[in-house]
Amino acid sequence: xxxxxxxxxxxxxxxxxxxxxxxxxxxxxxxxxxxxxATGMILWFGTAVFWIEGQD
Amino acid sequence: MxxxxxxxxxxxKNIDEYERRPVPDDKRKGWKGFIGMYAGEHTAGTEFVxxxxxxxxxxxxxxxxxxLILGNILAVLxxxxxxxxxxxxxxLTLYWQMKKICGSKLALIYNVxxxxxxxxxxxxxxxxxxxxxGLPFGIPMPELGDWxxxxxxxxxxxxxxxxxxxxxxxxxxxxxAWFANVAxxxxxxxxxxxxxxxxxQLGVTSISDFWTVAQxxxxxxxxxxxxxxxxxxxxMFFAWFANMAMHIGMADMxxxxxxxxxxxxxxxxxxxxFGHFIAWMASGILTAAAAGAIAPGIIAYNGxxxxxxxxxxxxxxTTANPTIYRxxxxxxxxxxxxxxxxxxxxxxxxxxxxxxxPALVMQLLDFVALYGxxxxxxxxxxxxxxMVFQKMNLQSxxxxxxxxxFNWTAGLTxxxxxxxxxxxxxxxxxxxxxxxxxxxxxAALLYIGLSLLYQKKIMKAKPAQATA
Numbered sequence: 001x002x003x004x005x006x007x008x009x010x011x012x013x014x015x016x017x018x019x020x021x022x023x024x025x026x027x028x029x030x031x032x033x034x035x036x037x038a039t040g041m042i043l044w045f046g047t048a049v050f051w052i053e054g055q056d
Numbered sequence: 057m058x059x060x061x062x063x064x065x066x067x068x069k070n071i072d073e074y075e076r077r078p079v080p081d082d083k084r085k086g087w088k089g090f091i092g093m094y095a096g097e098h099t100a101g102t103e104f105v106x107x108x109x110x111x112x113x114x115x116x117x118x119x120x121x122x123x124l125i126l127g128n129i130l131a132v133l134x135x136x137x138x139x140x141x142x143x144x145x146x147x148l149t150l151y152w153q154m155k156k157i158c159g160s161k162l163a164l165i166y167n168v169x170x171x172x173x174x175x176x177x178x179x180x181x182x183x184x185x186x187x188x189x190g191l192p193f194g195i196p197m198p199e200l201g202d203w204x205x206x207x208x209x210x211x212x213x214x215x216x217x218x219x220x221x222x223x224x225x226x227x228x229x230x231x232x233a234w235f236a237n238v239a240x241x242x243x244x245x246x247x248x249x250x251x252x253x254x255x256x257q258l259g260v261t262s263i264s265d266f267w268t269v270a271q272x273x274x275x276x277x278x279x280x281x282x283x284x285x286x287x288x289x290x291x292m293f294f295a296w297f298a299n300m301a302m303h304i305g306m307a308d309m310x311x312x313x314x315x316x317x318x319x320x321x322x323x324x325x326x327x328x329x330f331g332h333f334i335a336w337m338a339s340g341i342l343t344a345a346a347a348g349a350i351a352p353g354i355i356a357y358n359g360x361x362x363x364x365x366x367x368x369x370x371x372x373x374t375t376a377n378p379t380i381y382r383x384x385x386x387x388x389x390x391x392x393x394x395x396x397x398x399x400x401x402x403x404x405x406x407x408x409x410x411x412x413x414p415a416l417v418m419q420l421l422d423f424v425a426l427y428g429x430x431x432x433x434x435x436x437x438x439x440x441x442x443m444v445f446q447k448m449n450l451q452s453x454x455x456x457x458x459x460x461x462f463n464w465t466a467g468l469t470x471x472x473x474x475x476x477x478x479x480x481x482x483x484x485x486x487x488x489x490x491x492x493x494x495x496x497x498x499a500a501l502l503y504i505g506l507s508l509l510y511q512k513k514i515m516k517a518k519p520a521q522a523t524a
Contacts, residue, residue, distance in 0.1 A: 013245055016363070020249035026261060033253050034361025037246070041363040044242045052238045 008047040015040030078147035084316045090323035093311070096240040098299075098327030099247070099335050101184035101372030102177075104352035105420050106298075107339030112200055112350065113286035113421075114279030117270040123288045124336065127295025128328035132321075134296070134303035135312075138435070140321025142442045143312035150309045151389070154434065157441045158466040159455035166434055166470075167386045173301070173427045174383035175403060178376045179410030182221060183417045185372025186213045188353030188365040197351035198414030201282060205412045214411045221373055222404025225380045226397045236374035244330055246367040250359030251338035254345035274344040290489055294421060295332055297492045300428025304496060305435035350418065380404055425488045432492055433473040436499035437466045450507055458514065465506040473499040 019036040022028035110120060146153050154163040187197050195209035205211050224232060255261075260269045271277075279285045302308040303324070312321060342355040349355055352372075356364030384400035391399060410416060416423065445452045455463045476498050477491045486494075 013241060016242060016245045017249050020252040023253040024255055024261075026256060030253060030257075031361075033249075034363070037249060037360050037363035041242065041366060045238070048238050048242075049235075052234075 002051055005047045005051045008043055009051070012040045012043030012045075012047065015043065079313050083314065085314050085320075086316055087320060087323055089314060090311070090320050091326050092237065092240070094324045094327035095244075095330050096236050096327075097375070098324075098331030099240060099244055099371070100331065100375035101181045101352070101368065102375070102420060102424075103247070103331055103335035104184055104339050104342075104356060104368055104371065105180070105350070105417055106424075107336040107341075108343035108350045108352075108355065109418075109421050110286065110291065110336065111275060111340045111343050112280040112283050112348070113290070114277055114283065115275050115286045115291055116277035117267065117275040119277075119286075119288035120275050120291055120337070120340070123291025124295050124333050127292040128325075128332055130292075130296040131299060131303060131328050131332075132325045134300075135308065135324040136319065136321035138439055139303045139306055139308050140312045140315060140318040142306060142439055143309040144315055144318045144320075145442055146309070147313045148309065149313065150306050150438070151386075153306075153309065153438055153442070156453040156456040157438060158434075158463045159461040161462040162455075162467050164389060166431075167389045170301075170307075170431060171383045171386035171403070172406075173430065174379050174386065175407045176410050176416060176423060177427065178221075178379035178383060178407045179413075180416045180420055180423070181372045181376035181379065182214060182218050182407060182411040183372075183414065184352045185221075185369045185376065186210070186217045186353075186411070187351040188356065188368035188372075189213055189217055191353045191357055191365055197349075197354060198418065200280060200348075200350050200418055202418060203413065203415035206414065210414075211412050215408050217372075218404060218408025218411055221376050222380060222401060222408070224373075225377050225384070225404065226400045232374060232377040236378075239370050239374060243367055243371055244334070246356075246360055246363055247335045247338040250356060250364050251341040254342060254359040257345045258341070274341055280348060290487075293489045293492070294425065295328075297428050297489065298332065298424050300492050301431040301435075303435075304492065305428060305431040306438045307431065309438075376407075380407055383407070422488060425492075429477060429488065429491055429495060430474065432495055433470045433499035434466070436473075436496050437469055437503050440500055440503055444504075445507070448504070450504075451511055454507075454511070465503060465510045468506055469499050469503040472502055 015036050019028055019033035023030055023033045115123070142153075148156075151163060151167060154166060158166070183198075190197065190209065190213040193209070193213075195213055196207050198206045198210065255266070255269075258269050258273050260266050297304075308324075315321070339352075339355065342359050343349060346355040346358045349358075352368045353365055356368045358364070360367065380400065380403050384396065384403040387403055388394065388396060388399045394402075441452050441454075451457060454460060454465070473495055477495045480486050480494065481488060481491060
């Protein structure tokens with residue numbers, strides 16, 4: 001379960017950064033990039049809070 | 057509600073953070089305990105403001121890049137060679153070490169000044185978050201020249217953000233500290249992604265275009281109307297002294313006292329090069345793409361949509377929260393009979409009032425420089441007292457040794473250094489960004505000179521006690 005959560009979190013981060021590279025190379029519109037970033041944000045916060053531990 | 061607050065208050069009282077005694081060896085941490093913490097702490101809401109202000113002050117591209125590289129290296133060296141050795145040797149917080157050197161009354165005065173500075177800093181962070189919250193409601197955002205509150209809508213937004221942040225600071229500081237760690241990797245990527253996605257708007261479609269466009273459209277070397285011109289030296293000294301209160305001023309003793317070795321001070325490099333290099337450059341690009349807009353909410357939304365606006369809120373919130381908490385702790389030393397939640401509530405109110413004034417954001421560079429400068433002389437006092445005095449046959453921790461409540465040598469060093477810095481600023485015309493360097497040497501010479509005179513005098517009066 002933990003591994004699955006980590007994988008989804010990584011997908012969230014990839015959706016945050018990769019669309020911007022595609023916009024930069026003019027293979028994606030700015031609007032699509034914004035929507036994918038919002039999706040990435042939901043995936044990251046929806047999963048990272050369950051596996052990132054607090055500092056002692 | 058009152059019941060919950062009382063329970064939390066009792067719980068907070070029971071937390072032992074070794075505030076009044078040296079950190080025990082089994083609680084000390086290695087590199088891992090500092091690398092992430094520094095990276096997170098220095099990728100904050102204010103980074104969304106500092107990058108755009110460099111653009112507004114007409115920094116040229118080469119000046120910015122080299123200034124940031126050198127300034128950030130100097131900042132890391134200051135943490136590693138000034139703050140960390142003192143922290144590892146004493147294993148105490150700044151405040152507790154100050155009590156030993158300066159006495160309780162002088163430490164108290166320092167604490168109030170420190171707390172007020174924290175309030176203004178947290179106020180800037182609340183204002184940053186408010187620029188994103190007000191966005192969907194069409195509230196007019198302050199612009200570069202605005203110093204006073206721009207509308208009732210702005211004041212209401214700031215107070216609502218301030219209220220939420222204050223309540224969270226009262227109820228769940230630990231949770232926020234953890235949440236800041238969760239948010240950090242995502243926030244850093246949002247900074248980078250937003251900047252990368254807006255580069256084509258500026259005419260950059262390949263890496264080879266970047267330098268030319270950066271010089272022509274982003275860091276042009278021409279300041280905005282009414283703004284002073286910044287050079288390489290401004291950028292370098294600002295990057296070095298932006299956290300002067302933390303490294304040269306010794307406030308990060310509170311963090312680095314947990315370090316196993318002084319070399320862990322180099323961990324601050326993550327904060328400097330992620331936050332104070334990448335994030336400052338990225339936010340500068342965003343402001344150029346937003347036609348010179350400064351409000352962080354607007355520039356982040358422009359580059360990253362809803363995720364960008366939420367990033368601004370989270371960045372402001374996660375950094376304002378611990379700042380309000382720390383300010384509350386500092387104020388609590390003045391009002392020990394007040395409950396911690398009451399002090400935090402008071403601190404949050406002061407902070408929210410300050411946040412209503414856009415001057416705090418628009419003049420952030422000057423404020424950050426002032427903040428470091430005001431606290432710097434005490435950093436010099438602590439460094440000399442802990443690391444140098446024994447080698448000079450001078451008495452360390454004088455207040456503790458002879459029972460002083462106000463060590464005049466430290467107090468005069470602080471006051472005279474600041475007066476001389478003011479004099480240099482007003483009559484020699486050296487800008488506030490550069491005063492930290494001469495100021496440190498002035499403070500060091502004054503403290504050594506005054507200590508030589510004063511300790512000679514008291515040694516004659518009570519030799520047995522002073523050497524005990």
